[in-house]
Amino acid sequence: xxxxxxxxxxxxxxxxxxxxxxxxxxxxxxxxxxxxxxxxxxxxxxxxxxxxxxxxxxxxxxxxxxxxxxxxxxxxxxxxxxxxxxxxxxxxxxxxxxxxxxxxxxxxxxxxxxxxxxxxxxxxxxxxxxxxxxxxxxxxxxxxxxxxxxxxxxxxxxxxxxxxxxxxxxxxxxxxxxxxxxxxxxxxxxxxxxxxxxxxxxxxxxxxxxxxxxxxxxxxxxxxxxxxxxxxxxxxxxxxxxxxxxxxxxxxxxxxxxxxxxxxxxxxxxxxxxxxxxxxxxxxxxxxxxxxxxxxxxxxxxxxxxxxxxxxxxxxxxxxxxxxxxxxxxxxxxxxxxxxxxxxxxxxxxxxxxxxxxxxxxxxxxxxxxxxxxxxxxxxxxxxxxxxxxxxxxxxxxxxxxxxxxxxxxxxxxxxxxxxxxxxxxxxxxxxxxxxxxxxxxxxxxxxxxxxxxxxxxxxxxxxxxxxxxxxxxxxxxxxxxxxxxxxxxxxxxxxxxxxxxxxxxxxxxxxxxxxxxxxxxxxxxxxxxxxxxxxxxxxxxxxxxxxxxxxxxxxxxxxxxxxxxxxxxxxxxxxxxxxxxxxxxxxxxxxxxxxxxxxxxxxxxxxxxxxxxxxxxxxxxxxxxxxxxxxxxxxxxxxxxxxxxxxxxxxxxxxxxxxxxxxxxxxxxxxxxxxxxxxxxxxxxxxxxxxxxxxxxxxxxxxxxxxxxxxxxxxxxxxxxxxxxxxxxxxxxxxxxxxxxxxxxxxxxxxxxxxxxxxxxxxxxxxxxxxxxxxxxxxxxxxxxxxxxxxxxxxxxxxxxxxxxxxxxxxxxxxxxxxxxxxxxxxxxxxxxxxxxxxxxxxxxxxxxxxxxxxxxxxxxxxxxxxxxxxxxxxxxxxxxxxxxxxxxxxxxxxxxxxxxxxxxxxxxxxxx
Numbered sequence: 017x018x019x020x021x022x023x024x025x026x027x028x029x030x031x032x033x034x035x036x037x038x039x040x041x042x043x044x045x046x047x048x049x050x051x052x053x054x055x056x057x058x059x060x061x062x063x064x065x066x067x068x069x070x071x072x073x074x075x076x077x078x079x080x081x082x083x084x085x086x087x088x089x090x091x092x093x094x095x096x097x098x099x100x101x102x103x104x105x106x107x108x109x110x111x112x113x114x115x116x117x118x119x120x121x122x123x124x125x126x127x128x129x130x131x132x133x134x135x136x137x138x139x140x141x142x143x144x145x146x147x148x149x150x151x152x153x154x155x156x157x158x159x160x161x162x163x164x165x166x167x168x169x170x171x172x173x174x175x176x177x178x179x180x181x182x183x184x185x186x187x188x189x190x191x192x193x194x195x196x197x198x199x200x201x202x203x204x205x206x207x208x209x210x211x212x213x214x215x216x217x218x219x220x221x222x223x224x225x226x227x228x229x230x231x232x233x234x235x236x237x238x239x240x241x242x243x244x245x246x247x248x249x250x251x252x253x254x255x256x257x258x259x260x261x262x263x264x265x266x267x268x269x270x271x272x273x274x275x276x277x278x279x280x281x282x283x284x285x286x287x288x289x290x291x292x293x294x295x296x297x298x299x300x301x302x303x304x305x306x307x308x309x310x311x312x313x314x315x316x317x318x319x320x321x322x323x324x325x326x327x328x329x330x331x332x333x334x335x336x337x338x339x340x341x342x343x344x345x346x347x348x349x350x351x352x353x354x355x356x357x358x359x360x361x362x363x364x365x366x367x368x369x370x371x372x373x374x375x376x377x378x379x380x381x382x383x384x385x386x387x388x389x390x391x392x393x394x395x396x397x398x399x400x401x402x403x404x405x406x407x408x409x410x411x412x413x414x415x416x417x418x419x420x421x422x423x424x425x426x427x428x429x430x431x432x433x434x435x436x437x438x439x440x441x442x443x444x445x446x447x448x449x450x451x452x453x454x455x456x457x458x459x460x461x462x463x464x465x466x467x468x469x470x471x472x473x474x475x476x477x478x479x480x481x482x483x484x485x486x487x488x489x490x491x492x493x494x495x496x497x498x499x500x501x502x503x504x505x506x507x508x509x510x511x512x513x514x515x516x517x518x519x520x521x522x523x524x525x526x527x528x529x530x531x532x533x534x535x536x537x538x539x540x541x542x543x544x545x546x547x548x549x550x551x552x553x554x555x556x557x558x559x560x561x562x563x564x565x566x567x568x569x570x571x572x573x574x575x576x577x578x579x580x581x582x583x584x585x586x587x588x589x590x591x592x593x594x595x596x597x598x599x600x601x602x603x604x605x606x607x608x609x610x611x612x613x614x615x616x617x618x619x620x621x622x623x624x625x626x627x628x629x630x631x632x633x634x635x636x637x638x639x640x641x642x643x644x645x646x647x648x649x650x651x652x653x654x655x656x657x658x659x660x661x662x663x664x665x666x667x668x669x670x671x672x673x674x675x676x677x678x679x680x681x682x683x684x685x686x687x688x689x690x691x692x693x694x695x696x697x698x699x700x701x702x703x704x705x706x707x708x709x710x711x712x713x714x715x716x717x718x719x720x721x722x723x724x725x726x727x728x729x730x731x732x733x734x735x736x737x738x739x740x741x742x743x744x745x746x747x748x749x750x751x752x753x754x755x756x757x758x759x760x761x762x763x764x765x766x767x768x769x770x771x772x773x774x775x776x777x778x779x780x781x782x783x784x785x786x787x788x789x790x791x792x793x794x795x796x797x798x799x800x801x802x803x804x805x806x807x808x809x810x811x812x813x814x815x816x817x818x819x820x821x822x823x824x825x826x827x828x829x830x831x832x833x834x835x836x837x838x839x840x841x842x843x844x845x846x847x848x849x850x851x852x853x854x855x856x857x858x859x860x861x862x863x864x865x866x867x868x869x870x871x872x873x874x875x876x877x878x879x880x881x882x883x884x885x886x887x888x889x890x891x892x893x894x895x896x897x898x899x900x901x902x903x904x905x906x907x908x909x910x911x912x913x914x915x916x917x918x919x920x921x922x923x924x925x926x927x928x929x930x
Contacts, residue, residue: 023093130888134667137681137694139730146697146729149722153688153699156722158350160715163469164706165347165358167365167435169332171339174316176361176437180219180275181318183209184310185303186233186257187281191355192322194346194687194703197288199739199753201688201700206349208235209281212356221274224267231262257282260306268313276315279359280307283322286346286752291386291791294378297327297746304331311337320344320355324705324752326743329428330375343369345709346752348687348702364437366469366497367709368542370743370756372409373429377746381584382407384594386745388792391603396611396833396869397793398601401802402594404583407744407810408757409543410488414586417489423544431758432473432492432542434709438464438503442472444539444548452564454493454552455512458539462501471711472496473540474511476518479533483587485520486805490543492760493517497712511539516560521805526572528560565820566855572804573844576610577835579801603836607799610836613874618905625658627651632676634930636922641857646919649675650911655899658914663872663891665861665882667693669917677918678926682734682781682861686753689726689735698726704739704765708755713768720772720780727778733924734779736828736861740766740814741788749791759810763817770822777925782818783828784863785850786811786839797869799833807834816854825858825920829880833869841874851879859920865891873898876909881916 018026041060045053140146167175188210193203213220271278282303284296299307311317317338321327324346332341342365344355357363374380381403390397406414409431416423443459458472473495480487496509518535519528531554538549562569585592603611629648639645653661657672664670671679684690689698701707701719710716723735739750743757755762770780786807787800802811818824827850829840839845840862850856861882862870872883872895885891898906921927 018093027093130664130666130886133664134693134886137668137691139691139694139696139732141697141730143729146726149726149729150697150699153701153722153726154350156715156718157348157699157701158353160702160707160710160719161344161347161351161354162357162363163710163712163715164345164367164702164708165354165365166343166367166369166433166709167358167437168321168329168341168343168429168433169339170435170437172316174277174318174340175342175359177218177277177359179277180221181213182221182224182271182275182278182310182314183213183281184224184228184260184263184278185281185306186228187283187322188279188320189228189233189235191281191344191352192283192285192324192346193348193351194700195286195288195324195750195752197750197753198684198690198692198736199288199686199703199750201348201685201690202698203349203700204237206700207352209352209355212352213359215353216356216360216362218356218360221271224271224274227262227267232258256300257302257306259302260309263306263309268309272313277318278310278314278316279318279320280310281320281322282327283320284325284327286324286749288750288753289791289795291749292325292747294328294383294747297323297325297377299328299331307331307335307338311335316340318342318359322346324703325748326371326373326377326746326751328375328377329373333428343367343709345706346703347706349700351702361437361466364466364468365434366436366471367706368432368434368471368473368711369429370431370705370708370711370758370761371746372412372427372431372543372757373433374412374426374746375428376426379426380408380411380745381594382411382745383747385596386747386790387596389597389599389601390793391601392599394603394608394611395796396603397796397798398597398603399790399793399798399800400579400581400594400597401744401787401800401806402581402583403806404585404803405486405488405806405809406584406586407742407806410491413543414487414489415589427544430542430544432471432540433545434471434542436464436468436470438462438466438468440464440468440470440501442539442547446550447537447552449515449552452515453512454515454537455510456494456537456539457508457510458496459506459508460498460501461506462503465503467500467502469500470498471541472498472509472511473542474513475538475540475543477536477538478518478520479531479535480586481531483585485522485529485531486583486585487520490538491518492543492758493537494760495711495764497710514564515558516564519558519560521808523572523578523804525559526561527570530554530558530560532557563853563855566853568852568855570853571848573848574802574804574807574834576837577801577807578803579835581801581803583803583806603799607836611797611799611833611869613837613841615873615877615902615905617902618908620904622903622907623911624651626654632930633678633918633922634676634927636918637927639922641915641919646915649918650915653914655896655907658910659892659895659899661914661917662876662881662910663883663885663888663895666864666884666886666888667691669882669921676930677921678929680733680921680924680926681731682736683727683732684736686737686739689723689730689732696730698730703752704755705752707769708761708765711761713764716765716768717772720769720774721776722772724773724776724778727773728776728925731925732778733921733926734781734826735773736781736783737773738766738769738780738818739783740818741784741786742811742814744789748789750788755814759813760817762814763821766814766818767821770818770824774822774825779825779858779920779924781826781828781861782815782824784830784832785815785827785860786830786845787832787834788830788863794831795866797831797833797838797867799836801835812849815850819850819854819856824856825923827856827858827860828884829860829862829875831863831866831870838869838871838874840870840880841878843878846879859916873906876906876913881913 318340445457494511519530688700859881865885
């Protein structure tokens with residue numbers, strides 16, 4: 017067999033000969049008269065068509081005589097040839113991009129220094145340690161995608177596959193392995209579905225494959241570069257499935273003769289910067305035509321759902337031939353391999369959905385005002401979370417409680433749902449109460465014929481008083497995943513949670529309230545399917561008026577974020593159901609003032625600058641944050657140095673050589689280290705939606721640990737991850753980048769990832785704090801209005817769990833304005849809740865600074881330590897002006913921010929160079 021090098025050499029020689037021939041033919045044509053040239057071009061086109069048909073016929077004749085290895089080599093040769101042939105086209109594209117970039121830089125001359133800082137970042141990604149870290153990452157990624165895929169349907173036990181299979185759809189050539197934008201990753205070189213099937217010994221229909229190739233299907237690959245990611249951010253996805261005109265009667269007859277089983281891949285792309293429409297979450301006309309044709313000749317059809325968003329999958333019920341479906345999400349570089357292993361049974365699927373799959377995604381009340389809404393008197397968008405706490409399963413399980421027929425008509429796959437190739441039985445013990453905690457033991461036994469893992473989900477149902485504090489009919493309390501159990505084997509898992517977790521936020525009292533009454537504790541296979549339940553009685557109500565970990569008194573802090581809205585209530589579903597804005601909304605004077613706060617200069621003494629105390633940052637390593645020595649060190653900094661340290665927070669902090677302060681490097685993304693502005697060869701991982709669907713905290717930890725090893729090898733100190741906003745709707749453009757519609761799953765998974773990374777000394781920033789559930793208007797200062805109960809119980813809860821269970825070193829504030837107050841300049845959020853209530857003692861960075869509403873003065877005064885300003889000049893100028901106007905108050909605030917920044921730098925590997 018030929019080596020990769022030999023194959024590439026052959027391709028280069030072939031393309032060289034073709035170009036030489038083409039150049040010679042071009043010269044011949046130019047020498048002809050116009051009429052002769054027209055006739056010659058027509059003859060050349062006809063000859064090319066005839067040659068293509070002859071080559072196709074020759075391939076069809078030769079293919080049956082080749083063994084699997086020979087067929088694989090032919091495909092590899094064809095793929096390498098196409099890549100080499102199209103290289104000039106890519107070079108031209110890069111040339112245009114470079115020219116455009118030069119033009120932008122020319123227009124932004126004052127900002128070139130800031131841009132150059134991040135475009136010139138260099139990473140030690142070519143060392144043996146770096147390669148070893150990437151090699152290890154491949155195994156971690158595959159373990160996650162093995163367990164993160166969900167078997168939705170398997171009637172007639174079509175899976176595991178037994179025999180050959182037809183693979184239809186252009187989508188099968190280019191599996192969607194991740195999303196686009198800062199949450200993307202480089203999946204170049206990832207195995208294709210066809211390569212993975214071959215590796216698993218699956219005999220797929222190569223004639224059908226060739227037919228789709230001839231019709232234009234081709235593996236495009238993913239170069240993972242900045243330009244392609246930005247295009248993804250702007251376009252929100254890739255190409256759609258074409259009309260299946262290529263599936264002629266003869267082609268379908270051949271496929272039928274090959275096998276009675278087919279695989280069809282459907283899906284869509286998520287991307288930062290754009291949301292999806294309901295239509296994009298439905299089958300396209302071409303996809304439906306494809307299914308019509310496939311089901312007309314196939315007895316068994318396996319649908320692979322390749323999407324990080326909840327799609328409308330009602331069509332699975334419409335075709336009797338579709339007896340099997342697998343959700344693979346956006347599973348990272350080893351996704352095809354994991355899918356193939358599940359299809360063959362090498363891996364028994366153990367994933368569970370972390371979202372509710374409704375037949376109609378618009379049946380969720382949150383979709384009523386999801387979209388583009390703006391004030392008539394201000395250039396600002398707004399978004400009302402009028403659904404309150406009724407997000408995801410909390411809506412469907414509460415709205416249809418006691419109405420099984422209505423539920424069945426509305427929900428196709430419940431939250432927490434997933435099938436296996438084996439059967440499990442559970443022996444559920446009564447809940448045990450030990451002081452402030454509740455635990456449930458569940459003995460899980462594998463009653464089937466193959467090994468597998470199971471997920472135990474424990475829920476609680478709190479008593480509800482009509483018209484009282486809003487309560488979901490059911491809430492997830494905890495979960496546990498078994499190890500792999502051999503047939504007949506058993507394992508007891510324990511799910512533990514705090515009694516206070518069952519309390520509800522009482523906005524009127526500014527505290528949590530555990531009301532008296534009966535609380536049902538149930539072990540379930542999914543949110544809607546109980547296995548066993550018990551009742552725990554609370555005799556007297558319990559008020560929790562202070563955080564149990566910090567002792568800080570609770571208080572209602574976000575009344576201004578509630579707005580003048582009516583929030584959805586189970587006391588009157590119809591009367592309180594959300595309605596979309598009508599386009600006449602205006603911002604009040606109070607809201608306009610909150611959007612543009614002003615400050616009064618403080619009296620007193622300004623901080624000391626430029627002192628000569630003989631300290632360098634190396635002297636501060638290991639020194640407690642509150643140690644007076646920090647004051648002596650900070651006194652040495654000049655105003656300009658402090659302003660730069662605060663302002664240059666995009667991907668690399670500012671160095672101050674004279675004081676031994678090194679630059680700290682910070683990179684995206686939750687799916688693997690991603691440098692948008694400079695080259696980096698890093699591993700990729702499954703998207704967070706797939707990570708969460710494993711319901712395996714140990715795998716989440718392994719992901720963080722693996723990234724930590726990589727970051728250390730490359731010289732990176734901070735990882736902008738994990739992303740942990742809520743899947744408020746199925747249309748969120750970054751849903752692939754977040755974990756779930758449920759705050760507990762989101763918080764637990766995030767905490768595990770943080771521990772994995774920070775145990776390796778690589779710091780993380782939990783993000784986006786908070787309310788970044790929609791992409792439309794997110795980057796223009798959108799105002800979010802939400803009830804404080806929903807804010808605390810749904811949207812802040814994942815961050816609270818992560819802070820308390822993993823002690824992250826960093827957080828990233830969001831673009832959004834909470835009731836008009838920008839998250840990065842909101843003292844109630846960053847100081848009152850994050851630091852005071854929860855005890856967070858790390859640094860806070862903004863998201864990318866994209867507009868004037870992300871005011872550095874607001875950030876400095878209210879607890880945001882770093883400005884992620886890609887173009888920092890404006891931030892520097894604004895900050896200097898604010899210090900000049902208020903040298904005492906703003907000067908002290910800036911000093912606090914720099915203190916936190918340097919305390920952070922002193923904890924990182926950046927100090928190794930000092």
